[in-house]
Amino acid sequence: MTGPQIETLPETMTAVEIARPGGPEVLRPATRPVPRPGPGEVLIRVAAAGVNRPDVMQREGRYDPPPGSSDLPGLEVAGTVVALGEGVGSVSLGDRVCALVAGGGYAEYCVAPVPQVLPVPAGFDMVRAAAVPETYFTVWTNVFERGRLAAGESLLVHGGSSGIGTTAIQLAVAFGARVFATAGTAEKCRACEALGAERAIDYRTEDYGAVVKELTGGRGVDVVLDMVGGDYVQRDIDCMAVEGRHVSIAFLGGPKVTLNLYPLMTKRLTLTGSTLRPRSVEQKGAIAAALREKVWPLFESGKLGPVVHSTFPLADAAKAHALMESSGHIGKIVLSSGL
Incomplete structure (x- = not known):
């Protein structure tokens, strides 16, 4: 000592x-x-x-x-x-x-x-x-530990142009995942794609759930990193794959949600989240x-x-x-x- x-x-x-x-x-x-x-x-x-x-x-x-x-x-x-x-x-x-x-x-x-x-x-x-520190600690523990994202799987990142979002895109791509992101302008979408997102979806003009389903051949994504909450949670569930994991880290759209639990059961989904x-x-x-x-x-x-x-x-x-x-x-x- x-x-x-x-x-x-x-x-x-x-x-x-x-x-x-x-x-x-x-x-x-x-x-x-x-x-x-x-x-x-x-x-x-x-x-x-x-x-x-x-x-x-x-x-x-x-x-x-x-x-x-x-x-x-x-x-x-x-x-x-x-x-x-x-x-x-x-x-x-x-x-x-x-x-x-x-x-x-x-x-x-x-x-x-x-x-x-x-x-x-x-x-x-x-x-x-x-x-x-803040973004990398947050993304690592939520995407890779709680969300268990693995190489070959797919990740949907909301707020893709934020500090958390730009970190999640880069890390997921670096570890071999396929990444989709949402953002609010064409410029932000381009920035997400420049960082490695396969497709960035302008949530103001596009239905991100429909785009994700189309790009995955109807399968859906394995992990969702959600900082929006609100009505996004049900929309996320609808575009998730069987055995998918949904990780909440913030709720800019509100902390309270109304859910249809049927797809949660039929697709054996996990809903989790954490604060750091x-x-x-x-x-x-x-x-x-x-x-x-x-x-x-x-x-x-x-x-x-x-x-x-x-x-x-x-x-x-x-x-x-x-x-x-x-x-x-x-x-x-x-x-x-x-x-």
Whole structure:
């Protein structure tokens, strides 16, 4: 066991806090004490932090951080390790890392549990590294662990141009699956197909269920990654293959649905879902280990990587949230601290 190690740090830092529940304008720069790592934790000097839909929900007052977590938004960061808590031996001062965190990412310094910390992939800058943890942890655990997607199977991804969607398309293709996606404009559909989707379906002008059935010869898809919910769930069930798996990770169209259970039974379907933020450090650490083994080599060989749409200074977090809510982006939005 090692004792705490720490370099000389400032007492305070700039962070972005949520003044009150509301729109993007409630995000404001503030001065906060620099946190200190506890046992099994490291302190990261944050160079960049990813922006995600759960941050928007937290800002609106609809997604509280887990007990004991920072009240600051931000679920993924990249930067340099500047302090080690007790018992940390696998990470060293000065290491360039990215990490999944339960909160606190919109700041110049952020504490992260060691099992959730990964090295910055070779060839990645800090902005690209910060765009990795939240989406890759989410897609890996939901598509490949809960959804059990295998080579030769097919995947339907809703929100294909989002950070989650662009990640799911690339990973599924990299592991030998056939991918279909939905998106809301012709430009977004082209972006999905450029990432490897066999067909991207404009849900505003096309019936995605009919297209999927036609492209699969009536068989349907093996796995659906759904972040819409609402009436999409029944439509998904109708275009799924026998023994298909439906994985819910969000519900932009609403959490309550009315279902016809008959095809669920006749096709022996599985409906499942999960959230990432409340899961234990041990569980998140297991996902991190799988990513390090299975996905990091693909990053470092250049076979896939996060799609970054735009970067904003940390102080302009409100503008980043406004862009996310406009749905005018393709891929990830990232904040840069300038450190």
